[in-house]
Every structure is written in C-alpha cells, then in structure tokens.
Amino acid sequence: MDSEEFRKNGYKLIDWITDYYQHIEEYPVKAQVKPGVIYQALPENAPENHEDFDAILADFDNTLLEGMTHWQSPSFFAYFNANTSFPSILGELLTSAIGAQCMIWETSPAAAELEEKVCEWMKKACGIPDAWDGVIQDTASTATLCALLMAREKHSNFMINKYGFLAGSKYIIYCSSEAHSSIEKGVKIAGFGSDQIRKIRVDSKFAMMPEVLNKQIVDDLNAGFVPLCVVSAIGTTGSHGIDTIHEISKICKRYAIFHHVDAAHAGNATILPEFQWMIDGLDAADSYVFNPHKWMFTNFDCSLFYTKDKQALIKTFDILPEYLKTDVDSKVNNYRDWGIQLGRRFRALKLWFVLRSYGLEGIRTKFRLHISLAQEFAARLRKDGRFELLAPVPLNLICFRYKPVGVESLDQLNELNKLLEQKINETGKAYITHTKLLGKYTLRMCIGQTNVEKRHVDAFWELLEAKISKL
C-alpha cells in the first residue's frame, strides 16, 4: 500500500466509520454469536501474499462484525463505559500515524511535554492537589499496582527492590469489600498474598467504614502485622460506593500508612465542581487514579495517575541502562521510570484532542445529562413499585432488581433477575450487566455512553417492561 493507496483506503475507512456511527443503533448491542463460530470461519494460516484492503474490510464486515459487542452504542449500559468520541478517534489516528515511541523525553519531546501539560490541565479542572504530579498509565490496574509498589518500596526504604523479601512479610493491605478485583491482582503481582488483604466492611451506602478500618489496623498492629497501604475507592464497580477519603486519610496518617485512591470511573465526574466533594481530603492521601478512557470520551487506554511523591515513584522503577542514557536526563520527565512498561504510546494526544474539541464545558454538559438521566431513571424505578434499588445512585450507575409482589425468596429473585438480564440482552436492543450486592442478583445499568440521550433510556424502560410482562 503506497501513500496514494493509503489516502484512498483511508477515505474509505473514514466513510465506513461515519456510516457505522450513523447506523450504530441498528446493530445488536451485545454480540449474539456462539463461542468458536468466528474462530472457525477464519483461515487456518496467514496468507502468503498481499490481499487488497477492500477484501480485508469486507471480511471485517462479513465475518468479524457480528461478533463485536458495540461499546459505542448509546444503548450500551453494561459494566462501565469505555467511551470514545470523534475527536478521540482522530487523535488516536494521528498517534498511530506518527508512531512515536514515548518511553523517554528524547524519543519524543513533544509527547513528554504534552503529557505533562494535559496532566496539569486535568489536575486543575478536577480539583486534584496542586503540588501533585501526573502521568498517563494504560489502566487503573497498572496505576494501582504502581501505588502498591511505591508503598512497598517507601516502607522498606527501597530495600525490597534490592534484596526481595528477606524475612517473611507481615505487610497488610486494606480495601473495602466492594473494591475492584484489580487491587487483589496488584497485591499478588507485587509479592503479597491475597491473605494479606483485609476487605473492610462497608456501610449501607457501600462505602468503607472508617471505624472498622481503624479497628482492623489496631488489631493487625497488635498481632504483629505491618499495615502498609489502604486503597480506597471512589465509585466502586459493583455499587458505586464512595469511600470517605478525608476520614481514611486521617487514619492512614495516624499509622503512617500509604493511601491510594482508586476513582477509575467516578473520578471523571470531578470535572463538575459539584462533585469535587468526592475527593475532599485527597491532599492528605498519597496517590490517585481515574480513567478518562471510561467516561471522558477518550478511547482506551488513558488512565491518569497522580502522586504527591514523584521521586518515590521514580525511585521505585528507575533502571538506567547505557542505551537509554541521554544528556538531558536530569532536566526532563522520562516517563519510562513512572510505571511498569518501558515502551509507551503518545496517549496525551487523544486526550488533548478531546479536551480541546469539547472544551471543559462541553464535557460537563454531557456528564450532567448522563447523571440527570440516571437520576430520573432511578426515580422512575423507585416510583414504579415493581423494582428495588439496591444501592444509592450518587452518579450514573443504577443498581436494581425486579421484585414483583409475592416473590420473596432470595433464590427465586436471583433466578428471575438473571433471566430478565438475559432476556434484555438477547434482544440486542440494549446491554446491561449484573453484580451481587448482599447476595442479591443485581442489575447494573450505567448511563454514560458518549452519545446517549433521553430517548435511549426511555427505550430501555419500554424494553424492561416488555420483558417483565413475559417473564
């Protein structure tokens, strides 16, 4: 493919994408294929010779597309959103065309400096402490792992990095019982065991109970353990519980415990001044992550990780082989030392495209719409009588179940709601997922896709009613 063929094929693909978004509501939101069908439809071997772009795109249409779940459908209410947007798609296109490797400043100065700048922009826009430094990671999983490693190394005075765990490790990591699975995963990767996690009880709003945390820490200290790190959550995945950062920070300070705050999804809402209360007291914590690639129209991956102790982060990761040394190392940010991977894409560019194309007000307007749609839907569920809300709705995640009069057994209700979820999703008209809250099978509906409007939520209500009537 030479450059003129690229132009021609590029136009075709831009047309394809335009058409895709113009008709996205016609596709089943959740792919309806059976396991193995697509795998079997693909040839056993890679082709030996060149194939035309038209043939490749046609195969995408004819073979792969029916197996795609359409995350950008406005009726995608599952998990948390993984939004993209037209400006972000264009930003990512430019990133992949330039193809710069952004491991250190010298391998692309503009990428390093734009990354620093957009981290500053977001810090100011979202009320993150002024003195903190930011870096773009791929995911909150990675960012939380970085925080755990920082905690480990700061506590051990960087001696585990040097000697490993010389004696048996007595470290304890704390999070709420509603915290994300990535915390347990990160804990294990960093050389702690799942038994070294204390999952602290939550209150009726699914927020960690500070007094229970405090008691657990005291008990652990008395038992000879070493409390190392608390990972608190702003907007838990299952229930959107919001831990009280300032209370937890106070406890962490009391016992000199590292405090990382995971706001992967909900942290986006701090771009709204009226939601910055969620991170009150963050300045007393140690690190913080949220993902513009979830709600903020910036395609995956783009996870913002902030810390008050940049030097500790760098010292946790830096290794400087000769082939990476440059003359400016002391003057610039070499982001390879701010995380797990050496290789890094130019992730700041798509976020810059999004921030400039929407403007902060444009993003706020959309977020406020999403939140109000969620609040209205929750009110409708509450009023209706046939449903039960299983968690508060502070933002745009609604946790509920169908609970018809006369059905009281937990098992029966769980079966019924699982069936309802399946019936809704197999229509292809919307996609919701589930969790379990206090043993109850819970339908999760997140209203936050880039292009969602009231009519999509109304259509979901009708779908819900229709499916209930046939249960």
Add this chain to the structure above:
Amino acid sequence: MDSEEFRKNGYKLIDWITDYYQHIEEYPVKAQVKPGVIYQALPENAPENHEDFDAILADFDNTLLEGMTHWQSPSFFAYFNANTSFPSILGELLTSAIGAQCMIWETSPAAAELEEKVCEWMKKACGIPDAWDGVIQDTASTATLCALLMAREKHSNFMINKYGFLAGSKYIIYCSSEAHSSIEKGVKIAGFGSDQIRKIRVDSKFAMMPEVLNKQIVDDLNAGFVPLCVVSAIGTTGSHGIDTIHEISKICKRYAIFHHVDAAHAGNATILPEFQWMIDGLDAADSYVFNPHKWMFTNFDCSLFYTKDKQALIKTFDILPEYLKTDVDSKVNNYRDWGIQLGRRFRALKLWFVLRSYGLEGIRTKFRLHISLAQEFAARLRKDGRFELLAPVPLNLICFRYKPVGVESLDQLNELNKLLEQKINETGKAYITHTKLLGKYTLRMCIGQTNVEKRHVDAFWELLEAKISKL
C-alpha cells in the same frame, strides 16, 4: 463534532498523514527542541469551550510537530524500530472507532477469537511450538513480568499468591549481563530484589555462556538458594547477542528451572525460515515473547507472548468477581486472566490487517532487504579501516565505533564516538543511538524501518564520512 463533520475532518487528517509520509524525509529525524520549550508554549489551562478541528490540527503542526522525533522516517536507525505501516494505521483506526473493551470473550467475541487466531497464525509462521498458546500483551516488559510471576507461582504451588513471601525468599533469577533492563524491572515488581539476579557472563558474541550459567546454578544450590527462572535473550538490545536456547533449556530442565525467552526484536526474523535456528529447542522452554510492534510493521503496542502452560498462566492471574462472570466462562478464552491489566484493546485487528495486507511473503521480502542492507553496511565498515565492529551482526543491528589510526585510549575513543553520535543526530538527517560494550562507547545502527531503502543507508554512510572529516 457530528458524524458528517467527522467525515470531513477524517478526510483532512488522512490527507495530512499522506502528506506527512510523502515528506517525512524532510523532517529532522530526531527532534531538535530544547527541554521546556513546548511545555511553555502550551496554554496553562484546558479551554472552557469547543475549538475547531482545524485549530487543533494547526496547533499540532505549529507547536508540537517540531518536538516529535520521527520514528517512521526511513533514516531512523536508533534503538530498535517501532514500526508502523499504512495497513497497521488503518487497523488501529478501525480499532479505536469500534472502541471495544476486550477484557473477556463476552465483551467482544470476535476480538477474542481473532486474537486466538492471529496468535496461531504467527506460531505457525515463526516455528513456535505447536502445542503452545499465545496472547497479545502490550510490551515485552509486561510479558516478561508475566513469565516471572508464572515461574514464582508454579514453584510455590500458587502459595505466594495466597500468603505472600511467608519466609525469606531465596529465589534466584538468571539472565545474561547483556539482558534488557525490563528483566530487572520485572524482577523487582514481582517481589524479588535486584540482588536475586545473577547476570551471567557472555561470550565474544555476547551470548550467555551455558557452562557459566550451570556453574552459577550449582553454586547457588550449594549455598542454599533456590534457582527459579532463567530469562534468555534472542537478540540483546545492546549487542544483538543470541543465547543458545537448547543448551540453556537443557540446564533448566536438569534443575527444574522455569525458562523464559525474550526475543523482543529479533524474534520477528523467525518469520524467515533461515532464521528459525535462533529458537531451536524452544519447545523445551516455558515461555516466549517477541514484538511485532518493533520490526513487523504493526504499531505499538503488540507483543506476542506464548507459553506451554496456559493453565499456569491463567491460574497466576485469575480473579473472578461477580460482575465479570458469564455463562460461557468455561468454553472461551477470557484474556483478562492472561496478564496484568483487566482492560484490553482489540490489538489483534491491526496485526491481522498487516498480515493480510503484506502477506507473509511481503514481510519476508522486507526483512530480507533490511538484513542484507545491514550486512552490506557492516561489510563496508569492516573494509574501510577507520571503524571497528564491536559485535557480530547476525541480523540488522550494527554495533561499531570510529577508531582512527593513532587514537588508542579508551577515554579518548569514547569521547570521540559520543561526539560523532551527537554531530550526526544534530543534522536531523539520521538518528542513531549508543550503548557501551566492554566499556567501549558503541554506536548502534538498526536498519529496519518499514520504508528504509538502500539510498537511506548510502546517505547515512556519506553523513558519517562528512562528520568524521570534521571531527
């Protein structure tokens, strides 16, 4: 930006990219900006309101572009390449437009099944053992970390995942003195210390000396340590040393040590049957990684990780919270359990675009050209008399220094070659980097950019001569 504006802006950006590639040789390969200039040129705050796409793209042109190092320039000879190509750019564009989150099968079945298929395709094309399973990771850093964690968990019967390091850890990890910094980084992340690494001496070809490895293992066993893992290298970053996999595998088998093979760059060349000798004996090892995002025209990130023990990999990472459970979990590949991150992009798509657009033969033809250009350049250096080759040139990396008659002192030669590197790079006409081999400042030239031709290498020779004449 609505869909018709996206079409219009998309065309513009496709034109921009076409133009960029048509004129890429006119840009300075290595950015010539001073630290801080771009950061200062950017506004202090994100804009409050929408800005037009034209304004954003103009700012990219006017402010950022001069700070980009042009990794896709055919005269980029630095580090290892991080190639993209027109088919890959289009594949990535489609990926970001669809915006699917590929953490589990159900969140996009086609993505999971295409990933499985392209891993199979590459396995067959590159002579990787039939029975092994593949997965796409972001980087070799991550893949090597996965291997270290697998080794740790298999040896401890998955007990470190559960209890952490209950007693002091006596584990030892082995690699050559030329191995990549990502191994030390991975070792530290996984809870071992840098003191638990044994960097094994290399021979004159910069390959690990198996007999030295064997002796070190015996010494460690006698001293009460626990040899855990050997990470061998195919094509070290500094010197392109190629460890003898079958010899090392034999030793690993003797002492029941996990054997991971890092072929990040050079592994791409196994698509050429004449280079599959490099991985002879791989079937006796445990895991293997190479990066199509380096040499194989597939833009970053795309790192292929293979293992003979898929179940151990999954068991190392799996955590199944309720909100990720699906009815098909037992029947499909849920790749979230095959690595560090939960969130995953549809990386298989760009590799599929590349494999189909070039065909295996198209890739082979380009690789053979790159290797022959490197061999010819090395021959020219050898013949000339003013240069010294500091490592063998098995593939496309040339390690050399300028060594004029009469200059013998190591310090003087090091200074001279550092100056030469700087003089070359500041012309903007080509970009090379350096390493140190046996204390010698070594110029590294990797000939492998997607579009490099003989004329670019010839031009580099002329540049080299011109700069030498003025030293």
